[in-house]
Amino acid sequence: MTSTMQVTDRAGSGAPPGAPAISVRGLTKSFGKVRALDGVDLDIAPGTVLGLLGPNGAGKTTVVRILATLLKPDAGSAEVAGLDVVADAAKLRHSIGLAGQYAAIDENLTGLENLVMVGRLYGMSRAKAKVRGRELLARFELEEAADRPAKTYSGGMRRRLDLADALVAKPPVLFLDEPTTGLDPRSRLALWETIEALVADGTTVLLTTQYLDEADRLADRIAVIDHGRVIAEGTPDELKDRVGGERLEVRLSEGADSGAAIRALTPMSDESPTAEEGLVRLFVRGRSGTIVEAVRRLDEAGIGVEDLGLRRPTLDDVFLTLTGRAVESADDDEEDKP
Amino acid sequence: MRRLITDTMVITERNLVRLTRAPDLVIAFTVQPVMFLLLFVYVFGGAIQTPGYDYKDFLLPGILVQNIAFGGFVTALGLNEDLKKGLIDRFRSLPMARPAVLAGRTLADVFTNALSVGVLLGTGLIIGFSFHASFIEIVGGFALLLVFGYAFSWVFALLGMLVTSPEAANSVGFLAVFPLTFISSAFVPVDSMPGALKWFAEINPFTIVVNAMRSLWVGAPAGNNVWGAFVWSLVILVIFAPLAVLRYRRSAGG
Numbered sequence: 001m002t003s004t005m006q007v008t009d010r011a012g013s014g015a016p017p018g019a020p021a022i023s024v025r026g027l028t029k030s031f032g033k034v035r036a037l038d039g040v041d042l043d044i045a046p047g048t049v050l051g052l053l054g055p056n057g058a059g060k061t062t063v064v065r066i067l068a069t070l071l072k073p074d075a076g077s078a079e080v081a082g083l084d085v086v087a088d089a090a091k092l093r094h095s096i097g098l099a100g101q102y103a104a105i106d107e108n109l110t111g112l113e114n115l116v117m118v119g120r121l122y123g124m125s126r127a128k129a130k131v132r133g134r135e136l137l138a139r140f141e142l143e144e145a146a147d148r149p150a151k152t153y154s155g156g157m158r159r160r161l162d163l164a165d166a167l168v169a170k171p172p173v174l175f176l177d178e179p180t181t182g183l184d185p186r187s188r189l190a191l192w193e194t195i196e197a198l199v200a201d202g203t204t205v206l207l208t209t210q211y212l213d214e215a216d217r218l219a220d221r222i223a224v225i226d227h228g229r230v231i232a233e234g235t236p237d238e239l240k241d242r243v244g245g246e247r248l249e250v251r252l253s254e255g256a257d258s259g260a261a262i263r264a265l266t267p268m269s270d271e272s273p274t275a276e277e278g279l280v281r282l283f284v285r286g287r288s289g290t291i292v293e294a295v296r297r298l299d300e301a302g303i304g305v306e307d308l309g310l311r312r313p314t315l316d317d318v319f320l321t322l323t324g325r326a327v328e329s330a331d332d333d334e335e336d337k338p
Numbered sequence: 339m340r341r342l343i344t345d346t347m348v349i350t351e352r353n354l355v356r357l358t359r360a361p362d363l364v365i366a367f368t369v370q371p372v373m374f375l376l377l378f379v380y381v382f383g384g385a386i387q388t389p390g391y392d393y394k395d396f397l398l399p400g401i402l403v404q405n406i407a408f409g410g411f412v413t414a415l416g417l418n419e420d421l422k423k424g425l426i427d428r429f430r431s432l433p434m435a436r437p438a439v440l441a442g443r444t445l446a447d448v449f450t451n452a453l454s455v456g457v458l459l460g461t462g463l464i465i466g467f468s469f470h471a472s473f474i475e476i477v478g479g480f481a482l483l484l485v486f487g488y489a490f491s492w493v494f495a496l497l498g499m500l501v502t503s504p505e506a507a508n509s510v511g512f513l514a515v516f517p518l519t520f521i522s523s524a525f526v527p528v529d530s531m532p533g534a535l536k537w538f539a540e541i542n543p544f545t546i547v548v549n550a551m552r553s554l555w556v557g558a559p560a561g562n563n564v565w566g567a568f569v570w571s572l573v574i575l576v577i578f579a580p581l582a583v584l585r586y587r588r589s590a591g592g
Contacts, residue, residue, distance in 0.1 A: 093431060100427060104427060104428040108359040121429070123433065
C-alpha cells in the first residue's frame with residue numbers, strides 16, 4: 001500500500017490516487033490534408049510503461065509531441081500527471097521528460113555542461129544543477145567523459161546523455177520516442193535496463209518503438225496505432241492471444257516427404273499446414289497433448305523428424321495480423337511527423 | 339521576467355561556450371570582412387572617387403555595417419542546426435521562458451559582433467583609417483553598429499527557423515543581404531549609380547546606417563541619418579523579433 005501511495009504521489013500534482021498518469025481522449029490532429037491522429041484514446045497507469053507501436057507515419061510521434069506540449073491537438077483532450085496538456089502546459093513542463101529519436105544534445109558542450117544547462121533551464125541554481133549533473137553522469141556511466149565535448153561521444157553515449165537530460169528534474173512522466181533506434185545491441189540492452197530501473201522507481205513511461213522485442217520486453221501494455229487510430233490495446237500476452245493459438249513447427253529430417261507430413265498433420269488444425277524448406281508450420285488451438293499427438297501422427301506416417309516445438313505468436317505476428325503489414329525495418333528511419 | 343533573464347543568460351553562455359569549441363564559424367565571419375576591406379582598399383580603392391574623403395575613411399564604416407549585418411548568420415545557422423538536432427524540441431519541452439532561446443542566441447551575437455568590429459577596426463587603423471570624431475561620436479558609432487547588428491540577428495533568427503537546412507540559410511541569407519549592402523553607399527558614393535539603383539540606394543536602410551556611421555566617425559554631414567539609423571534598427575527589431583518568437587513557438591522540429 002505504501003508503495004502504491006508513493007507511486008501515485010510521484011505521478012502527483014493533484015491527480016486522485018489510482019487515476020491514470022496519462023489520459024488521452026479523442027485526440028485528433030491534422031497537418032494540412034493529412035489526418036495524423038483520428039481520435040486516439042489512451043490510459044496509462046502510474047508507474048507503468050505503455051508501448052505505442054505502429055508503422056512509420058502511424059501517428060506515434062504526433063501523440064508524443066502533443067503530450068510533451070510541443071504541439072496543440074485540433075480536438076480531444078489529454079492530461080498528463082493530472083494537468084491538461086494545453087491549458088496547463090507551462091506547469092506540466094516541470095513534470096515531464098522527453099528523449100527523442102535523435103540525441104538532442106549540444107555536441108560542442110561537454111556532458112556535464114549539457115546537464116547543467118538543462119538543470120538551470122528547469123530553474124535550478126548553477127550549484128544544484130552541477131550536483132544533479134554529476135549524479136546523472138555517474139548513473140549513466142558517463143563520469144569519465146563528463147568533461148569531454150559530446151561530439152566525441154559514441155552513439156550509445158549520446159543517447160544516454162540525452163536520456164540523462166530528460167531526467168534532470170526527476171520527472172514522474174517520461175516520453176521516449178524510439179529511444180534505441182540506430183543503437184547497437186549492447187547499447188540497446190543497457191538502455192533497456194536503465195528504463196526498467198526508472199520504472200521500478202515509479203516513473204510512468206510512454207514509449208514509442210518500431211522494435212517489437214523492445215515493446216515486448218519493456219511495456220506493461222501495448223497500444224497498436226495505425227492511420228492515427230488505436231487499433232488494439234492490451235498486455236503483450238493479450239495481444240498475442242488475439243492473433244490466435246499456438247503454432248506447431250516441425251523441422252523434418254533431411255529427405256523427408258513434406259507433402260506426407262502435411263497430410264499427416266492436417267487433422268490437427270483448422271487451416272492447412274504450410275511447408276517451406278523442410279519446416280512445416282500449422283496453427284493449433286491451444287490443445288494440450290499437441291506435441292504427443294503430432295509425434296504419434298508423424299511416426300505412424302513414417303516421417304523422420306529432427307525437431308519440433310510449439311511457438312507462441314510473436315508481436316510480429318500480432319502486428320502483421322492487425323495492420324496487414326510487417327513492421328518496417330528501423331533502418332528505414334523515416335519518422336512519422338509532418 | 340526574472341525567468342526570461344536567467345534563461346536568456348543560460349542560453350547566451352551556452353552559445354558563447356560552444357563558439358570557443360567550434361571557432362571556425364566566428365573566424366570565417368571575422369576574416370572575411372578583413373579580406374573585403376583589404377581587397378576593396380587596394381584593388382578598387384584607386385578607381386573609386388570619393389570626393390572629400392580618403393577611400394579608406396569612406397570604406398571602413400561601410401564594411402563595418404555590411405559585416406555587422408552578416409553577424410546574425412551565426413544565429414541562423416545555429417538555430418537551424420538546433421532545430422534539426424531536436425534541441426529546440428528539448429528546449430520547448432522545458433519550463434523555460436519562451437523567447438529565451440532566441441534572446442540568448444541574439445545576445446551572444448552581440449559579443450561576437452563586438453569582437454569582429456574590433457578586428458576589422460584594428461585592421462582599418464593599421465592600414466591608415468583615422469577617426470575625425472569626438473569621443474562621444476566614436477562611442478555612438480559603436481553603439482549604432484551593435485544595435486543595428488542586434489536587430490539584424492532577429493532577421494536571421496527568423497530565417498534560420500524558416501529554411502530547411504544550414505546550407506539554405508546560407509544561400510538565402512547571402513541572396514537577401516548581399517545586394518542590399520552593395521546597392522547602398524557602403525562601397526561607392528550613391529551618386530555614381532544609374533537612376534533606378536540610385537533611387538533604391540538612397541532609400542536603402544543600409545545607406546542610412548552607413549551614412550550615420552560616416553557622420554559619427556569621419557565627420558560627414560549627418561542630416562537625419564544618425565536618428566534615422568537608430569529608428570531603422572528599432573523598426574527591424576520590432577517587426578522581426580515577434581515574428582521570430584512566433585515562429586519558434588510553432589516550430590515543428592526535425
